[in-house]
Amino acid sequence: MKRRNFIKNAALTSAGLAIGNSLTNCADSESKDNKSDVAVSTNKLPLVIATWHVKNATTKAMEILQAGGTALDAVEQGCRVEEADINNSSVGKGGLPDRDGNVTLDACIMDKYGNCGSVVYLQNITHAVSVARKVMEDTPHVMLAGEGAKQFAMSKGFQPEDLLTEASKEAWEKWKIEAKYKPIINIENHDTIGMLAIDKNGDISGACTTSGLAYKMGGRVGDSPIIGSGLFVDNEIGACVATGLGEEVVKTVGSFLVVELMRQGKSPQQACEEAIRRIVSKPNSNYKDFQVGYIAVNKKGETGSYAIHQWFSMTKFQDGVNEQNQSDYYIKKQ
C-alpha cells in the first residue's frame, strides 16, 4: 500500500483517527507484503468488547491491555471479574443452578493462534474460564467435562467451593413450586459473559463463561463452551461471541458463521445481523420466545452487535471510553 493512499483513506474514514497504531501497522505491512488494506482503517487499539453490562470486567481487561498485556490475558481476567461476582446470577459463583439445584459451569477461551480450551458441566470451581485456559495450555485436549474437569482443575490448584449462594438457592426453591421450564429472555441485563479483545499488537482473543440456562436439565450443556458456537476467533479476520438460548446458537454454529461472514466481506454488524436472520428465518422457529445475541469485532477494530429481542447490550472499552451500548434487534414490534 502506498503511503499517499493510506493518508487519503485515513482522512476519509472515522477510523483514520487511529493514526498511531495504524501507521505502525502500515509500516509493518509495507515491509512484509503489499496486501494489507486492514492497516488502512484500523480503529484505535487496544479495545475490548463484552456481552451485556459488565463495565467492571471491561475495565479489568483494559488495564491489562493498556499495560501491554495480551488479549488472551485480558479476556481471561475480564471474565474472572464476573465469575467472582455473586450478584451475577448467570456466571460463576452465584450462578443459578439446574433443576436439581446444582450449579454447573461452561466456559471456553481461544487465542490468536486458534488454540482453544473449554470446560463443560464443571462444578464447584468458580473460575471456569481459567480452567479452560489450563485445558488449552496444559493438556493435549480441547474440552474436559464434569468430574474429569473438576479433578483436573484441582490438580492445577483450583480450590473447590460451594457455588450455590443463598440468593440463588432461594430463587431455585421458588422456581421449584411450579417447576416450569422456560428460557428467560435477558436475565437481569447481564448474562453469560462473552468477551473479545484486540491488544496493542493487533492480536485477537476471546472467552466465554456461564452457568448456562437457569433450571436446565441436569447434564445440559449449552453453546458457550462449544468452539464455533459460543465463541470463535480467527486472528486474520475477527471474532464473535454469543449469548442467549444456546441450543439455537449451536444449531447454526453461530460464532463461526459470523466470522466466516466477515471473511466474505461483511462488517461485524452485518455479520451479526445475518447470523440472527439464520435463526429467525427457520421454518417453525419460535424465536419470539427466546433471545440470542451476538457481538463481533473484525481485524480493523470495527465492532457489531445484534439480537433477536430488545435490551441486549454490549459493553465496549476503547480510546478511554468504557460504555454500554444497546444493541439493535430483530423484533421491532412485539
Ligand code: SD4
Ligand atoms: C447457554 N448461552 O447456556 C448460554 C446461556 C446464556 O443468556 O447466554 N443465557 O445457553
